[in-house]
Amino acid sequence: MRPKLPSITRNEDLFRSRLDAIVDGRHELVRLAGLIDWARFDAAFGGLYVDKPGRPGLPTRLMAGLHLLQHAKGLSDDAVCAQWLENPYFQVFCGETYFQHKLPLDRSSMTRWRARIGEDKLEELLAETLMAAQKAKAVDAGKFERITIDTTAQTKAVAHPTDSGLLLRPVEWLNRFARRHGLVLRQSFVRLASRARREVARLIHTRGHKQALREVRRMRTFVGRLYRDIGRKVVGRPDLEAAFRPVAEPIARLLAQKAGDPNKLYALHAPEVECIAKDKARTRYEFGVKASFAVTNARAKGGQFIVGAQACPGLPYDGHTLQSQIAQVERLTGATVERAYVDRGYRGHRLAAPQVYLSNTRGIASPTIKRELRRRSAVEPIIGHTKADGKLERHWLRGARGDAINVILVAAGHNIRLLLAWLRIYCALILTMLSAAPARTSMTNDRPTFA
Incomplete structure (x- = not known):
């Protein structure tokens, strides 16, 4: 459902103070909010919502304003929401009329809103x-x-990609998948892979370089055994095969890549x-x-x-x-x-x-x-x-x-x-000029006259 503007009742007018009576109208966030054409975002993003009964979407000005403030201040989703709840100027910038004591959205709503709008439409910002x-x-x-x-x-x-770090992650992924779906493994290799990674970190920059590479090859063997063990257990079970596919594809790509290959995998959770x-x-x-x-x-x-x-x-x-x-x-x-x-x-x-x-x-x-x-x-x-x-x-x-x-x-x-x-700076310059104007006038009026 399309976003709706917040409605204000007469009772709220009686017992609540308006934000424009609290904040300084000369503040840069207040002035910037008046320069931005917020209706432009409603027109650009309105086609991404459907006119069906249901929970209305969050106000477009609120979400667009939160993202602008987030990247202007270099904040995370959680931090910008926390500061919005405490800062009246943030609330004025996002279109609130009265000071809000409760956050009108969940932190994950920002993630879903970005996914809905997409990079093409966000160019409007x-x-x-x-x-x-x-x-x-x-x-x-x-x-x-x-x-x-x-x-x-x-x-x-x-994390900075290393061979030992990349090979330890599939061991954790495969064991997590087996526990989640009730699969009994022949061997988990968690203890052995963790110990091998510590040995690699200890030896890779010393005279034991060859020994460290030997531990890396052992870790690759552990991943291959786990991968094949789970692959045999999910055969013939369509539900498990479908669930195992997104886990198996990056691991198979990791096992197949070599040192000189282009387009290598550097992070399992971020293959891009x-x-x-x-x-x-x-x-x-x-x-x-x-x-x-x-x-x-x-x-x-x-x-x-x-x-x-x-x-x-x-x-x-x-x-x-x-x-x-x-x-x-x-x-x-x-x-x-x-x-x-x-x-x-x-x-x-x-x-x-x-x-x-x-x-x-x-x-x-x-x-x-x-x-x-x-x-x-x-x-x-x-x-x-x-x-x-x-x-x-x-x-x-x-x-x-x-x-x-x-x-x-x-x-x-x-x-x-x-x-x-x-x-x-512009506001400070105007205030300086206004404060200096009466002084110049008084000096002119008090100029002595000679007969």
Whole structure:
């Protein structure tokens, strides 16, 4: 059933104080709430609900506001719900009229709402942050025509993959499956596999390297025996075969992969995780998915806004992501991209329009293009902020769809942080000018006159 707006009775008007009488109307969250077109989300997400009798959905403004606040503050689902219950400004931003003492949703409702909306529709959140930035005069529409594009790694919340760690997990999975379905195993291998993993951790970086590899081979043997034992016991039982299939497929893939194979499995619970090699001294490899970001090239009044963000599964070459990234920017902003500035990783993109300029390009006569090309590296701190202040560094959303959703929400959260800072500074500037105006007037009126 479609979401319904909260209804207010006359009794509530008599005995409860309105939030607009409690909070400061000059606060940046209150002012930002007035700049966002919340009806746009109702129109965009309304088709995902059915007009049938049943429990009505949660208000769209409440769910959209919680996700914007969550990624602006870098909070988890539980943390943003807890702060919403304590913070009246959070409640004003999410459309509440009176202060609420009880949470109107369960924490898991945010997970289900994200799954219902999907990554395509959630682009409306990012597009609306850009519209709000234009209303607040933090950025001009002309800034969207010249952008900077770069890719980075969005890391997944998985343990660093090691052979011993990957082989211990199937032993636990298979034993859990056997207990759940009442299967009697010939041997569990839990104690032996745990001991083998400890030996590997103790010996792998010492002179006992060969002995550690021997323990890894033993663990692989344990997993194979368990896998075949349960496979024999579920044959001829369709219900158990169907239940065993999602457990057996990643384990079979893990047992079959070798050191030099492409598209290896790095986490049983997240088979979509990819290994991304990085030229970093502290981290040679990152495990997650490649993400592409497009930001305004020129620094606007409110900062550099993210105008496009998307996940790029499959580790594509950077030049192959350029066309889809530019198309997303034009779709979200409504502006036509004239120039795009990229690094040397995009060489050979073969994109005819718009004009694409690589860093360190020689022979450019235009001083404007030279100046804008020097600002290409300004995208790096923007990506750093999405990892340090946002949730790009380590996200917990499930599956490849969760990767795409998280990238969009991280970009929207970055724009919300810039808007809040801009509104805070803009409001302080106006107050300073208003407080200084009477002083100038009094000095003018008290000017002495001479005969």
